[in-house]
Amino acid sequence: MSRRIKVLLIILGVVVVGAAIFYYFYFYKKGGASSIHLPKIGKSTETKKVECKLDGTQTTVDLANRHPLGIMIENHIDARPQTGLIDASIIYEAIAEGGITRLLAIYACHEPEKVGPVRSARTYYINWASEFNAFYVHVGGSADGLQKIKTDGILDLDQFKYGSQAFWREPQAGKATEHTMYTSTKKLWDIARKNKWDMTGNYENFSFKDDATTSSRPTSQTVTINFSSANYTVKWIYDSAANIYKRSQSKTPEIKTKNILIQWVNSSLITNSGGKQVQSMETIGSGKAKIIMDGKVTEGTWKKESRTSRTWFYDSTGVKIKLNRGQTWIEIVHNDTSVAVE
Numbered sequence: 001m002s003r004r005i006k007v008l009l010i011i012l013g014v015v016v017v018g019a020a021i022f023y024y025f026y027f028y029k030k031g032g033a034s035s036i037h038l039p040k041i042g043k044s045t046e047t048k049k050v051e052c053k054l055d056g057t058q059t060t061v062d063l064a065n066r067h068p069l070g071i072m073i074e075n076h077i078d079a080r081p082q083t084g085l086i087d088a089s090i091i092y093e094a095i096a097e098g099g100i101t102r103l104l105a106i107y108a109c110h111e112p113e114k115v116g117p118v119r120s121a122r123t124y125y126i127n128w129a130s131e132f133n134a135f136y137v138h139v140g141g142s143a144d145g146l147q148k149i150k151t152d153g154i155l156d157l158d159q160f161k162y163g164s165q166a167f168w169r170e171p172q173a174g175k176a177t178e179h180t181m182y183t184s185t186k187k188l189w190d191i192a193r194k195n196k197w198d199m200t201g202n203y204e205n206f207s208f209k210d211d212a213t214t215s216s217r218p219t220s221q222t223v224t225i226n227f228s229s230a231n232y233t234v235k236w237i238y239d240s241a242a243n244i245y246k247r248s249q250s251k252t253p254e255i256k257t258k259n260i261l262i263q264w265v266n267s268s269l270i271t272n273s274g275g276k277q278v279q280s281m282e283t284i285g286s287g288k289a290k291i292i293m294d295g296k297v298t299e300g301t302w303k304k305e306s307r308t309s310r311t312w313f314y315d316s317t318g319v320k321i322k323l324n325r326g327q328t329w330i331e332i333v334h335n336d337t338s339v340a341v342e
Helices: 003-029 032-036 123-130 143-151 159-165 185-194
Strands: 049-051 058-060 069-074 090-097 100-107 135-138 156-158 167-169 181-183 207-209 222-226 233-239 244-248 259-265 267-271 277-281 285-293 296-304 312-315 322-324 328-334 339-341
Touching: 069 123, 069 185, 090 123, 090 277, 100 123, 123 143, 123 277, 135 185, 156 159, 156 185, 159 167, 159 185, 181 185, 222 259, 285 312, 285 339
Parallel strands: 069 135, 090 328, 135 156, 207 322, 259 328
Antiparallel strands: 049 058, 069 100, 090 100, 167 181, 222 233, 222 339, 233 244, 259 285, 267 277, 285 296, 296 312
16 A cells, blocks of 8 residues: 555544544534433323323323222212313212212323312212222211221211311301312322322223214203202213213213213112211112113112222123223113103
8 A cells, every 4th residue: 555545534534533633522522412412212292192091092101090089079069060070081970868869980091280078978879989999089078988998998088187188178257167178189099009009990990982983973962860859960971973971960060971870779778877967879780771872871780799899880791891982871760760861
């Protein structure tokens, strides 16, 4: 190799090395590397979305199987409009006493800042909360209800115990004190974490399907449930375009749901251990059901084998129902309660 070529190669090498040194100090030491948007291998620029175990909607990985909360919420007419119902994945509605319905709202994948008004525990709601091993949230309860919480080993978040750690009152003129208690889902999960309870959900989930096609949906449908008096009659009005049901009840906040499961059960008044007459419902067993979604009604049955097992719903041929993704209301009524679907 000639001397001239050797010199050229040396010069070329010096230029390459110099360019590398310049690139390093200019882009990395001065922070300029971000301007060229080099891809980061093995890291996604988007948050991964997965299916929420509780309602089938899309959520983040850390929320998809969070341990559920079961919160007792009032439906007395003086307690309306309630707060936080729209964020619940599943809501149970049943008569608590005197024809007045009460709600058990199940939360996991959504975290409303305020929920309420919160009210007291009842035995059959505890059986529904047990389907999810839910952290059970309430303000005191009936004598039998409080005893059942102890006997069944419920993960209990009673306002009487935790007070201002997660609960507060919002007094309003003309409203009785019992209708003013609220809570925060974030604060409730914080207490559960401090108690070192398992923060991962452990329950069987519903199966989900896609919504019916627009062309296969009827133009209208109305579901009327006569729980007791006019103040506690519920109407669900179908919106075909959105494939949702809108709740119509005096002073009720805007509520839109995807699925309505109506469950008929044996129910009666009994005298509890405290000597008071209270409502009793047979939640374990089987019975008649209606499954309402996509603007259509399916006649079927329900079955619950034990306190901790899920209540499953089946069509008339015995096939387990798949639900639309989104909120579900489970309406539990007496065997003689009338329900009209038009």
